[in-house]
Amino acid sequence: MARSRSERTSKAQVVRLGGREVIAEGLRLNFWADISHRCMTASWPAFIGGAALVFIVFNAVFAVFYWIGNQPISSVPSGAYIDYLYFSIETLSTAGYGDMHPQTHYGHFIAAVELFTGIFSMALMTGLVFARFSRPNARLLFADHPVISTHEGRPTLMVRFVNERHNIISNATAKLWLLRDEVSLEDESFRRFYELSLTRNEHPALALSWTLYHIIDEASPLYGLGADDLAASEVSLIVVVSGYDVVAAQTVYARKFYVHSDIRFGHRYVDILGTSEDGRLRIDYSRFHETFEG
Numbered sequence: 001m002a003r004s005r006s007e008r009t010s011k012a013q014v015v016r017l018g019g020r021e022v023i024a025e026g027l028r029l030n031f032w033a034d035i036s037h038r039c040m041t042a043s044w045p046a047f048i049g050g051a052a053l054v055f056i057v058f059n060a061v062f063a064v065f066y067w068i069g070n071q072p073i074s075s076v077p078s079g080a081y082i083d084y085l086y087f088s089i090e091t092l093s094t095a096g097y098g099d100m101h102p103q104t105h106y107g108h109f110i111a112a113v114e115l116f117t118g119i120f121s122m123a124l125m126t127g128l129v130f131a132r133f134s135r136p137n138a139r140l141l142f143a144d145h146p147v148i149s150t151h152e153g154r155p156t157l158m159v160r161f162v163n164e165r166h167n168i169i170s171n172a173t174a175k176l177w178l179l180r181d182e183v184s185l186e187d188e189s190f191r192r193f194y195e196l197s198l199t200r201n202e203h204p205a206l207a208l209s210w211t212l213y214h215i216i217d218e219a220s221p222l223y224g225l226g227a228d229d230l231a232a233s234e235v236s237l238i239v240v241v242s243g244y245d246v247v248a249a250q251t252v253y254a255r256k257f258y259v260h261s262d263i264r265f266g267h268r269y270v271d272i273l274g275t276s277e278d279g280r281l282r283i284d285y286s287r288f289h290e291t292f293e294g
Helices: 005-009 031-041 044-067 081-092 105-134 227-232
Strands: 013-017 020-024 140-142 147-151 154-163 169-183 189-196 202-206 209-215 236-245 250-259 267-269 273-275 281-283 291-293
Touching (some): 044 105, 140 250, 154 169, 154 250, 154 267
Antiparallel strands (some): 013 020, 140 154, 154 209, 236 250
């Protein structure tokens, strides 16, 4: 049976949200509709490879237009396609070595169109590269596992992270969110999120490590829940940290997503701060992710 037009133009797409994969169906996917977002989110190898591919395609197409003309470029006696390709590269990149140049109205017209394309594409590429380099990045390292253990006599959820750059992030603010599956009174399943209260959610000058503490009392969504309960509700945790980077002079953000299997009950973090023999503060990153029962 023939499929409808909407079924032919839409296809399933697998997207990753935190630690979960979601299959999105029924969307009409248009590659060029959100090309700027794709350029910003692509990896550097993919971005550079895509830019190189576009550059090659543009030059190959313009070289064809030169090639089919009646000797539009000087100093190309054989009329070989490769010579026109070299001239196209010189024109599109605005290098213009001078050995070859347009000598007919047709050649000048194609060269003018290519020059405009080259100027436009170079400006666009410059903006994209600048935007990718200038994006604020906090460079925070989060522990692999949140832990739940007794802290100051009360059960507490703890999440540790550290500033890898060792610069000052002033007025740092942290938020801890819990997401879990619930069933409404109408027997409909939905995913609800809760903001977990922290003993301290602000740091005046984050330079080294910071551990977030959420006390699991009667007001906590985690109260009375064990590992099996978290798994049954597909519990997830999201840590969001923001602050002002004094070196970059802009606000930076960092986020970490945990699933229920990452949480370790009855564990504590290994202490990574100490003092060297000469009295200086010492931090051991090799044990940053380690936990122990206790």
